[in-house]
Amino acid sequence: MEGNGPLSGTPAPVGLILASRNPHALDSVACRIIGIPGDTVPTLSLAEERGLIEGDPVIVGDDPALLTIAPFRLPDTTRPAGLLMKLSRKVLARFQRGSRFLLPYPEILSSACIGCGACVRICPVKAASLHGRWAEINLSQCIRCYCCHESCEEAAILLRQGLLSRLILGNRQ
Ligand code: SF4
Ligand code: SF4
Structure with missing residues (x-):
């Protein structure tokens, strides 16, 4: 695959x-x-x-x-191996909040979401929820485990590059 x-x-x-x-x-x-x-x-x-x-x-x-x-x-979660990336990881690992801006984040593709709720059931921190027919993700709660992305059979959860990652590594999406 x-x-x-x-x-x-x-x-x-x-x-x-x-x-x-x-x-x-x-x-x-x-x-x-x-x-x-x-x-x-x-x-x-x-x-x-x-x-x-x-x-x-x-x-x-x-x-x-x-x-x-x-x-x-x-x-989409594949990251480059360069020195800059390694340094960024080390520095940002010390600041959990900062690392959120480096890691890819999940985004619901509402045109593909069928509201099955699989992502809601699997999210370990209850950051995903259903609103009407579509799922939503509260990024401030999200720990970037990507279980929702992996459990969505409709490929309705994309992984987007974080802001800091785009600034450091360039836009790869
Ligand atoms: S698992 Fe996918 S299709 Fe189901 S609610 Fe979540 S985003 Fe929508
Ligand atoms: S990435 Fe993990 S924590 Fe974030 S919404 Fe998906 S399942 Fe929940």
């Missing part, structure tokens, strides 16, 4: 079966195939820091370089 998920992504059959004893090694190979730089994936960076991936994974089977899928549409 490519694009935003896990419910509303677009199926992208690749015809591969990947398996490994080391889940991080498997993720790094999968990322390579679909064109996600490993250092933009927090779990991979941390796994590397903790020594859970040692060097390049040994591939038994087809060469991933020959299997590269391009272009593969990445989710």
